[in-house]
Amino acid sequence: MNLGIKIQYQGQVQSKGMKGYFFFKESIKNMKTSATVTRSSKHVCKKIIQYVDFENADVIVELGAGDGVITEHLLASMGPNTKLISFEILDQFCDKLRAIDDDRLIVVNDSAEHLNKYLKENGFDKAYDVVSAIPFVALPKELSKKILKEVKRNIRKGGNFSQLHYSTLVKGIYEDIFGEVKTEFVPLNIPPAFLHFCKG
Template identity: 30%
Template sequence: MESHLNTTLTRSRRSLADRASRTFGKFGVFFRGFMEEPGMVGSIIPSSRFTINRMLAPVDWDNCRLFVEYGPGVGTFGDAVLAKMRPDAHYIAIDTNGLYVDYLKDSIDDPRFTAVLGSAADVERIVREHGHEHADYVLSGLPFSTLPDGVGPQIIRATHDVLRVGGAFLVYQFTAVSRDLMRARFTRIDSGFEPLNILPCKLFWGWKDAE
């Protein structure tokens, strides 16, 4: 009985998600992805332009050759990043949800952009496979508080290792869990807060300084 109820609820949720994606376009796709994997999507609503601008403000675009994003969703940050990037720079977006990856491949027509189906924990391998040794900046909206046990620290460790010296890990969250995890590898973390977002969110920039 319980199994049948769970199956019915799952089908109902998927039906709702499908209708939303068809009716509301980009935002419908975002909502559908949230409904399918709520534990892997940070919010039911994409980030505001205020959050985007503040999060990207410290980036030195003139010296950014590779920008990586975890959990890009439907590309909320994509246009802003591509508008600021150098013509010869590259942007790799990594997501575990094939729905989002397919949407990004279909909707972003820019040779500098690559959408990858995979885990942020494998960022070092993904970066190497795309012809790079290091990333200059890594952006993440992953919900560290709901990731499976052990995955958060693994992502933090891999991110620190893949960054060049002087690069930064840019994180936006509703809680401070990510900052607490970042402290294990990043000795310098700047913090901010953006109230003009649904929900208001915490911003963190972890800098990779020379040892």
């Protein structure tokens, strides 16, 4: 089916339909770590980055980048001197992220709990803001806590941490680690999404 909408990167053209199918195919093979078969809608992408301080950020960190749908929205809003470090554990998704071929983007094919190592390697002390789509509901509780404590340790004081979910089931884990959590519901997504916003 030709959905008629084309995206172009470095001469590589892919329709949104093809991107959606690729995401579906790879996610279904890795349901334990992806927890969904659809990439985020443009409504989620716009909302989840709403508190990122694009004016002042030197480095923005993205966790669970998938095939880059939120990554592209972040890059489109970033200035020329801001870096984006995007973590993704699936090799196939990392290939898609590298194809974006933007020298502000640093693709890390490793788990988010190693955040500190990659910040330091790239010359940064703290992440300015962090945007995450890691499905903490699906991950072992200890690993989720480890990653979130690592985020708390490595985000600047007052930095914005924005998290995508499909329920409010584990909201408590963010309250335990970050304190106050503001939640927004985004119905225009499959499945409908909840966005949690916290401060570092």
